[in-house]
Amino acid sequence: MKLTIVIPAYNEEQTVRDVISAVRKAPYDKEIIIVDDGSTDGTRRVLEQYAGSRDVRVLLQPQNMGKGAALRRGFEEATGDVVIVQDADLEYTPDDYPALLQPILDGRADVVYGSRFQGGPGRVLYYRHTMGNKLLTFLSNLFTDLNLTDMETCYKVFKREVIQNILLESDRFGFEPEVTAKLAKMRNVVVYEVPIQYHGRTYDEGKKITWKDGVSALWCITKFNLGLGRKPYFRKDSREIGSLVRNRRRDR
Secondary structure, eight states, X not given: OEEEEEEEESSOTTTXXXXXXXXXXXXXEEEEEEEEOOOOSSHHHHHGGGTTOSSEEEEEOXXXXXXXXXXXXXXXXXXXXXXEEOOSSSSSOGGGHHHHHHHHHTTSOSEXXXXXXXXXXXXXXXXXXXXXXXXXXXXXXXXXXXXXXXXXXXXXXXXXXXXXXXXXXXXXXXXXXXXXHHHHTSTTOOEEEEEOOBOOOOTXXXXXXXXXXXXXXXXXXXXXXXXXXXXXXXXXXXXXXXXXXXHXXXXX
């Protein structure tokens, strides 16, 4: 099984080299796709050292367009059997890849979310931020009827044919509720959740999400669950993709 790890990066000069090093150590056949989202610090200078690398591909956005836009580009370029979203900070560790991949390797899942709220170790930080995440997950679950504990997690793992079949439109952090809403509409696609570690950082350390993104997420939850976004949602009939991944699970 080949992995594609998609890393959106914006002004992560201090951490992106360490993240790439940690991902490279993961013991899998893999390609690493880094999408620089118009960084204005030294991130692009750091990424220049990976030019011509066998396992790292660097894609440059023409300007800052948002995490969702960066992920769309990375997903389009993915060639692995399984696609993992990895942030360019140090909040999430690739040490959790085995746990994230196991339900897919076992043939039990097509998509896996890594939950910060299922008991894994984590830094004690920002109570109101945590409550905001749980509120957004609760509202998303009401619409989708999925019983997730952490819809907003970075760690989302997809079989490639699943994520490449979804037509995504959110440019910023609306990616999280959008992809969740659309996954819930895909028949026969099985979603799992596993506990992960989480080493959150402060705003002084570079955290970028704000209360405005929380308000935007509320709108995205409503928009994509009620079908107010652009149609169609999928490149192929979701039943066709569901049948394909179901057959692959059976083959395993």
